[in-house]
Amino acid sequence: MSYELKVDDKETTDRAAGLSQGLLGTAADRPEGVLKVTGRATYAAEDMPEGTAFGVLVRAPAMGRVELGNAPAVEKLPGVLAVIHDKRMLRNPAQGMAGEAPVQGVAEADYVGQPIALVVAGSFEQARHAAEVMEVRCLGEIRPVSPGAVEPEVPEKKQSSMGDLDAAMAAAVHKVDATYSTSAMSSAAMEPHAALAWWEGDKLTVRASLQMLKYNRAELADSVGIPLENVRILSPYVGGGFGSKLGVSPEVVAAAIAAQQLGRPVRVVLNRRQVFETITRRSETEQHIRLAADGEGRLTGVGHDALVSNLPEEPFSEPVTQATPFNYEGAARTIGHRVARIHRPAAGSVRAPGEAVGVTAFEIAMDELAVAAGIDPVELRLRNIPAEVPGTGKPFSSHMLAESLNDGAARFGWADRAAEPRARREGEWWIGSGVASAFRVNMLSEAEARVVLGPEGAIVETDMTDIGTGTYAILGQIAGELLGLPQEKVEVRLGDTAFPPGSGSGGSIGAASTGTAVWLAAQEVRAALAKEMGCEPDDLTLKDGRATCGNISRDIAELISGESLEGHGHVQPGDASSKVKQATFGAHFAEVAVNDVTGEVRVRRMLGSFAAGRILNLKTARSQCHGGMTWGIGMALTEELVHDRRDGHMVNRDLAEYHVAVNADVPPLEVHFLEERDPWTGPMQVKGIGELGICGAAAAILNAIHHASGVRLRDLPATPDKVLAGLEELG
Amino acid sequence: MREFDYVRATDTARASVEGQGAETRFIAGGTNLLDLMKLEVMAPSKLVDISRLPLDRIEEADGGLRIGATVTNSDLAADPRIRASYPVLSRALLAGASGQLRNKATTGGNLLQRTRCPYFYDTDTPCNKRSPGEGCAAMGGETRNHAVLGTSETCIALHPSDMAVAMRALDAKVEVQGAGGETNSFAMEEFYLLPSDTPHIETILESGDLITGVHLPAPRGDRQVYRKVRDRASYAFALVSTAAVVKMEDGRIADAAVAFGGLGTMPWRDPEVDAALTGEAPSRALFDKAADLLLREAEVTDGTAFKLPLARRVLRAVLEEATA
Numbered sequence A: 001m002s003y004e005l006k007v008d009d010k011e012t013t014d015r016a017a018g019l020s021q022g023l024l025g026t027a028a029d030r031p032e033g034v035l036k037v038t039g040r041a042t043y044a045a046e047d048m049p050e051g052t053a054f055g056v057l058v059r060a061p062a063m064g065r066v067e068l069g070n071a072p073a074v075e076k077l078p079g080v081l082a083v084i085h086d087k088r089m090l091r092n093p094a095q096g097m098a099g100e101a102p103v104q105g106v107a108e109a110d111y112v113g114q115p116i117a118l119v120v121a122g123s124f125e126q127a128r129h130a131a132e133v134m135e136v137r138c139l140g141e142i143r144p145v146s147p148g149a150v151e152p153e154v155p156e157k158k159q160s161s162m163g164d165l166d167a168a169m170a171a172a173v174h175k176v177d178a179t180y181s182t183s184a185m186s187s188a189a190m191e192p193h194a195a196l197a198w199w200e201g202d203k204l205t206v207r208a209s210l211q212m213l214k215y216n217r218a219e220l221a222d223s224v225g226i227p228l229e230n231v232r233i234l235s236p237y238v239g240g241g242f243g244s245k246l247g248v249s250p251e252v253v254a255a256a257i258a259a260q261q262l263g264r265p266v267r268v269v270l271n272r273r274q275v276f277e278t279i280t281r282r283s284e285t286e287q288h289i290r291l292a293a294d295g296e297g298r299l300t301g302v303g304h305d306a307l308v309s310n311l312p313e314e315p316f317s318e319p320v321t322q323a324t325p326f327n328y329e330g331a332a333r334t335i336g337h338r339v340a341r342i343h344r345p346a347a348g349s350v351r352a353p354g355e356a357v358g359v360t361a362f363e364i365a366m367d368e369l370a371v372a373a374g375i376d377p378v379e380l381r382l383r384n385i386p387a388e389v390p391g392t393g394k395p396f397s398s399h400m401l402a403e404s405l406n407d408g409a410a411r412f413g414w415a416d417r418a419a420e421p422r423a424r425r426e427g428e429w430w431i432g433s434g435v436a437s438a439f440r441v442n443m444l445s446e447a448e449a450r451v452v453l454g455p456e457g458a459i460v461e462t463d464m465t466d467i468g469t470g471t472y473a474i475l476g477q478i479a480g481e482l483l484g485l486p487q488e489k490v491e492v493r494l495g496d497t498a499f500p501p502g503s504g505s506g507g508s509i510g511a512a513s514t515g516t517a518v519w520l521a522a523q524e525v526r527a528a529l530a531k532e533m534g535c536e537p538d539d540l541t542l543k544d545g546r547a548t549c550g551n552i553s554r555d556i557a558e559l560i561s562g563e564s565l566e567g568h569g570h571v572q573p574g575d576a577s578s579k580v581k582q583a584t585f586g587a588h589f590a591e592v593a594v595n596d597v598t599g600e601v602r603v604r605r606m607l608g609s610f611a612a613g614r615i616l617n618l619k620t621a622r623s624q625c626h627g628g629m630t631w632g633i634g635m636a637l638t639e640e641l642v643h644d645r646r647d648g649h650m651v652n653r654d655l656a657e658y659h660v661a662v663n664a665d666v667p668p669l670e671v672h673f674l675e676e677r678d679p680w681t682g683p684m685q686v687k688g689i690g691e692l693g694i695c696g697a698a699a700a701i702l703n704a705i706h707h708a709s710g711v712r713l714r715d716l717p718a719t720p721d722k723v724l725a726g727l728e729e730l731g
Numbered sequence B: 001m002r003e004f005d006y007v008r009a010t011d012t013a014r015a016s017v018e019g020q021g022a023e024t025r026f027i028a029g030g031t032n033l034l035d036l037m038k039l040e041v042m043a044p045s046k047l048v049d050i051s052r053l054p055l056d057r058i059e060e061a062d063g064g065l066r067i068g069a070t071v072t073n074s075d076l077a078a079d080p081r082i083r084a085s086y087p088v089l090s091r092a093l094l095a096g097a098s099g100q101l102r103n104k105a106t107t108g109g110n111l112l113q114r115t116r117c118p119y120f121y122d123t124d125t126p127c128n129k130r131s132p133g134e135g136c137a138a139m140g141g142e143t144r145n146h147a148v149l150g151t152s153e154t155c156i157a158l159h160p161s162d163m164a165v166a167m168r169a170l171d172a173k174v175e176v177q178g179a180g181g182e183t184n185s186f187a188m189e190e191f192y193l194l195p196s197d198t199p200h201i202e203t204i205l206e207s208g209d210l211i212t213g214v215h216l217p218a219p220r221g222d223r224q225v226y227r228k229v230r231d232r233a234s235y236a237f238a239l240v241s242t243a244a245v246v247k248m249e250d251g252r253i254a255d256a257a258v259a260f261g262g263l264g265t266m267p268w269r270d271p272e273v274d275a276a277l278t279g280e281a282p283s284r285a286l287f288d289k290a291a292d293l294l295l296r297e298a299e300v301t302d303g304t305a306f307k308l309p310l311a312r313r314v315l316r317a318v319l320e321e322a323t324a
């Protein structure tokens, strides 16, 4: 049997309120935390079977038809087992939720850095050396590599317009008309992408570092050319993904092909440089933003046009304007989306694709409008919060932007802020503060899970992954809460395609989607227990291993008399999204210091106030926001993938030169959650929290730079050279 | 990484003999060499490990200090004598790399660290420093981390060290034991070579030459400042850095030694800058004049143009602090 739910309607009763274990919403520890910090959690490349061979990918040094000049000689090098140059190998990773092979083939290099062969040897060192001495020639012209060099595609479905924006701009009392740019960025997850593949007959098993196994299984099967049933993927632990592990990637397919050809297990781990150039990056963006407002700062028109890039044939393009249809008031609205087809490494989803960069630019524009109108930037935003999605009449499922702004402003001490920029100076440093709203669309995805209750406790199984976000913890909390078990009595098993397919991790869908599947599965078990107790499920209290109904109370283990009860949950998105707009909201506040001599910027403190439905685990949710805000610091100040202007290759493809924020860049971060229940997301009333923390965070910093120093930067990141140029201009 | 032989040196005098051969390299902390070997930017056939030689002491010598070549960057920065009399060196060291790297990195290795030019690190692009005569991919490419002083038509690679900049301002001398066992000392400006048309030859060291230590004379000035501007608060190479060692008498600059990082193909110091400052009363006009002198022959690209105004501002701030 299975408990099924299609989310078509709202659920206004707080179903968790009737539960007794008290696990939901606590700051429970990650059950696997100790394993991870003591090095015992086995990531993809660990746990090697006997006889594993080692593969190292070879990159294309240019573009065009590939020739492997000395492959026969390389094959004779000590330890080398094979040079694999197979047409099933991937040009770049599959995009998130593709469920089919991405562009395949290694005969032609479409970008510099593309993997075009795999060298396999008995030791990693032998394989690495052989890969290094491979003479690869690419016989072709360099194709366009910068967005400005090509006529961009204008996908019809991604343009929208209502009202007359030009007229609104012409009539506006206050307006902004400016172009913003954000840099290409890398997820830079700690664990490099890795795969360990072996075959048993026609059955393929791969340990890999991936986020969405049910899709990855289909992508891998399609890539290798075997039936889905013959593929098993194991990803019990994933050392960070951030979107970079959404789709099956070149090392996975290469390892599978090599293991098949050699008849032994093959491991392929990307080195850091390969992670940068083989794995999808976040596209750089150029965003033209127009805001028209009346004398009170009320928006009458909004224009947001984005130019992004990707390789030819890639279906993904950074959805920069995703939050623009619903972020603020504004009857006239024009949204544009253009894609430059260029030959840089592929672009794909990186934490909060769309809003991370789109909200950031928009929120800088809002700050410019506040300055132009002489209105406090918090107040300006409060004045423009729409009652429904502008122009559509569609209500929001829940909406606490105003509360977030007010709560954050009060806690941050916003009231003490000087209205004018350049008002506070400490020695060489200008001090100032900035605000930005956070928006992120909220989605539900199909998910299944199994819960088995036995005498020793419960087991949860789904192919869901935990990419460091705390999935092990929250799924255990949900099952424990419903079954009246302390968390240590619930074992959560993830990351194995042999288990029921979960939602996968990505797009902040995991907690609501797979969490609800676990909820439903546990409900089925509860119903069986109620039957044993002879009562209705609603009259049953389960707590600390005891079932109570009226004046009967029994030990659960005894009740099921050594047997086990199984439940299966299956949730699907229904009509809800056609009836209401669902999103998460928040507000970022930042205080920065800008050095008047050097243009260096230091973030002194940051505070985020967020509303994302029921918070399942205070600790893991807060960590997600800390992570997002830290990424915001990187986006604002340091992170920029530099592409060579001549051939597009990534110049700064290591962690010494690609600058993520380090500890010294990150001040104390304060995170607050507002109590919220979203009735349109199923019985738990939760929304996603993994990505909200980055959306707009960088804008709060850029706005604070302006308030501190008077320098308005529209080109991120705000590195010292750019800030300095602004300071010199101000004199 | 290419296969290589490994020899652990146990005797300083013998190390120079073991270290001979075009394809032989000494290894100290390994924090730079191993990275380069993994990428096969450097591919020695033999490594002589000098990390266990008794060169890890800091001793008083000739009115100053002698720092052994294998003293780690962490130990050197923390030494009380360095902190008291050569604070500019402590600060420069602590502004470099990360705690983990400084624990491994050595004095000799730091002096000899290679450029961070990304094209030097990329064996798929031409580089005159890596393969003489091949050409330079940096020119016409992405050059934000490149040099503006001392460049040549073949190379614009920057010397990335912080430590060496402070040492240059402190008139340090590098002690080198030759293959024949003899020891010679070289001032920093003799030790480092400009790229000219041989950018692959970076110092006067020849096969088997072992740095045994660095000698710091008694400090000439008690006002010492090191200032480094970088892209993030820690763990980044300098965009521009300045070390100043200044002595003030009666409101005038009695002696000035100013050195620069982030600008030159070698740790940079310009005698004309020092001379212009010496004997003068500090003023903004004087500092601007010093900056004009420093940058008079600077050659910039679109990537490095920002370094000129930045260097000017940093020099002014450093001199204001040192002369206040």
Ligand SMILES: Cc1cc2nc3c(=O)[nH]c(=O)nc-3n(C[C@H](O)[C@H](O)[C@H](O)COP(=O)(O)OP(=O)(O)OC[C@H]3O[C@@H](n4cnc5c(N)ncnc54)[C@H](O)[C@@H]3O)c2cc1C
Pocket (backbone or CB within 6 Å): A656, B025, B026, B027, B028, B029, B030, B031, B032, B033, B034, B050, B069, B070, B095, B096, B097, B098, B101, B104, B105, B106, B107, B108, B109, B110, B111, B112, B113, B160, B161, B162, B163, B209, B210, B211, B212, B235, B236, B237, B238
């Ligand atoms: C990520 C990263 C960030 C960094 N950031 C900075 C920074 O901000 N500022 C900075 O100044 N540095 C920085 N560094 C560089 C670091 O300081 C050097 O890697 C280190 O000082 C090299 O010392 P080592 O002992 O490890 O040298 P090794 O790697 O062992 O050797 C380097 C070279 O010196 C030669 N050598 C070593 N000792 C001797 C000797 N006694 N005689 C002759 N030859 C010798 C070796 O043969 C080799 O060619 C950074 C390094 C990394 C990896």
